[in-house]
Amino acid sequence: MQNNRYQKSAELLARSKKVLAGGVASEFRKYNHPHAIFYSGGKGSRITDVDGNEYLDFTLSQGPLILGHSHPHVLESVRAYSEEGQLYAGQHIREIELAEKLNKHIPSAELMRFCLDGSEAVQTAFRIARAKTGKSKFLRFEGHYHGWLDNVAWGISTPSEEALGSREAPQVFPWSQGISAGTRDEFVILPWNDLELVRQTVAQHHHELAAIITEPIMCNNGCIVPNEGFLQGLRDICTEYGIALIFDEVITGFRMHLGGAQTYFGITPDLAIFAKAFASGYPISAIVGKKDWMHLVEEAKVIHAGTMNSGNPTVAAAFATIEVLEQDQPHERMFRLGKKIMAGFEKIAAETGQNLIVQGPGPMFNIAFADAPANDYRGTLRYDKAKLGRFVAALHDAGVRIIGRGLCYISAAHTDEDADAFLKAAETILSRGL
Numbered sequence: 498m499q500n501n502r503y504q505k506s507a508e509l510l511a512r513s514k515k516v517l518a519g520g521v522a523s524e525f526r527k528y529n530h531p532h533a534i535f536y537s538g539g540k541g542s543r544i545t546d547v548d549g550n551e552y553l554d555f556t557l558s559q560g561p562l563i564l565g566h567s568h569p570h571v572l573e574s575v576r577a578y579s580e581e582g583q584l585y586a587g588q589h590i591r592e593i594e595l596a597e598k599l600n601k602h603i604p605s606a607e608l609m610r611f612c613l614d615g616s617e618a619v620q621t622a623f624r625i626a627r628a629k630t631g632k633s634k635f636l637r638f639e640g641h642y643h644g645w646l647d648n649v650a651w652g653i654s655t656p657s658e659e660a661l662g663s664r665e666a667p668q669v670f671p672w673s674q675g676i677s678a679g680t681r682d683e684f685v686i687l688p689w690n691d692l693e694l695v696r697q698t699v700a701q702h703h704h705e706l707a708a709i710i711t712e713p714i715m716c717n718n719g720c721i722v723p724n725e726g727f728l729q730g731l732r733d734i735c736t737e738y739g740i741a742l743i744f745d746e747v748i749t750g751f752r753m754h755l756g757g758a759q760t761y762f763g764i765t766p767d768l769a770i771f772a773k774a775f776a777s778g779y780p781i782s783a784i785v786g787k788k789d790w791m792h793l794v795e796e797a798k799v800i801h802a803g804t805m806n807s808g809n810p811t812v813a814a815a816f817a818t819i820e821v822l823e824q825d826q827p828h829e830r831m832f833r834l835g836k837k838i839m840a841g842f843e844k845i846a847a848e849t850g851q852n853l854i855v856q857g858p859g860p861m862f863n864i865a866f867a868d869a870p871a872n873d874y875r876g877t878l879r880y881d882k883a884k885l886g887r888f889v890a891a892l893h894d895a896g897v898r899i900i901g902r903g904l905c906y907i908s909a910a911h912t913d914e915d916a917d918a919f920l921k922a923a924e925t926i927l928s929r930g931l
């Protein structure tokens with residue numbers, strides 16, 4: 498039977514469920530094929546599970562592993578710097594060096610603070626925006642993911658496109674039970690990529706808006722790039738009304754460019770959040786911003802804290818990751834490889850008559866089955882999720898691992914041979930039909 502392939506994982510999952518709620522440490526890890534999988538190691542572009550199956554990994558741990566698994570320079574830096582000490586409840590020199598690197602590469606990073614993950618850095622950005630403007634709400638977009646905390650755990654799951662109602666005044670649904678109902682009052686929500694709608698809404702609500710937050714590329718649903726002029730339009734609106742423009746660069750940061758999507762698109766936000774690809778899998782994020790906004794943290798008018806912030810291993814991992822990105826300059830190759838795979842998919846789709854759609858800038862891209870590409874979250878609700886699920890499962894059985902919702906990440910460790918192997922597996926599956 499095919500699923501014997503995952504026998505040891507199945508046994509470990511049964512054991513895990515007795516002590517870890519649902520058997521996992523993060524909800525998303527449940528939804529692997531055919532169930533949560535237990536891994537034993539990763540090297541370069543490959544990851545191995547406890548049953549000895551090896552996968553070409555385009556998941557990259559949901560984005561962080563921009564250098565691939567177990568990059569030697571990162572491991573050595575973490576080892577060496579951790580041996581000196583682990584956490585001081587005080588400052589150490591590498592933190593400054595790391596901040597200087599971000600300051601050099603990221604246009605909006607005039608001042609910054611380090612945190613542990615994207616979710617808490619997003620909340621820090623909101624706090625700064627509220628303090629500076631004296632207003633309380635943020636404008637956000639349907640289908641954008643900004644972490645799992647209450648005030649952003651809305652607008653990312655929905656029963657149907659119809660249930661969302663009008664574009665001007667969308668309905669939103671909480672992602673989970675237990676979310677504070679009061680957090681619904683913290684935001685105004687709109688479909689993405691519709692500048693006119695943003696303009697009209699801000700004109701109406703600016704007296705209560707502290708910020709507009711957006712993923713510069715809608716990576717979490719469809720990997721949709723912004724319409725021409727959309728980000729510049731947001732920039733202009735925020736400047737006009739004195740509202741913070743927050744770029745959530747948790748995925749795009751370091752991935753689109755060492756200086757983030759803000760450098761790639763040439764649009765500088767007031768505040769931005771970097772995480773994921775920052776430190777090759779070690780827990781660190783950054784809330785960065787223009788002095789005009791960050792001075793509130795400097796002056797302790799906005800409080801930001803955290804016992805575990807800037808520990809030696811995480812700072813060493815981040816510093817080493819950026820060093821490698823600076824020295825090896827893999828971005829051009831990541832774009833080329835991503836675009837090569839995307840073009841290969843389009844060819845295979847045409848040849849096999851499958852309604853496969855591939856969208857994204859290259860270093861990350863999304864695979865979907867639909868009649869037309871989406872331009873916002875509502876469009877992605879027309880995607881055939883069941884068919885995608887069968888495709889992702891078949892790829893997994895063939896030794897290629899991608900994220901369940903169709904997102905694929907390219908790392909500096911992926912090669913042309915990896916790209917060809919991905920396409921070959923996809924061609925075999927799509928030719929035989931789903």
Ligand code: PLP
Pocket residue numbers: 614615616617619642643644645712717745746747748772773
């Ligand atoms: N923002 C974006 C765009 C994300 O993709 C994520 C996580 O996937 C987050 C914020 C939350 O980051 P974390 O999972 O590190 O808390």
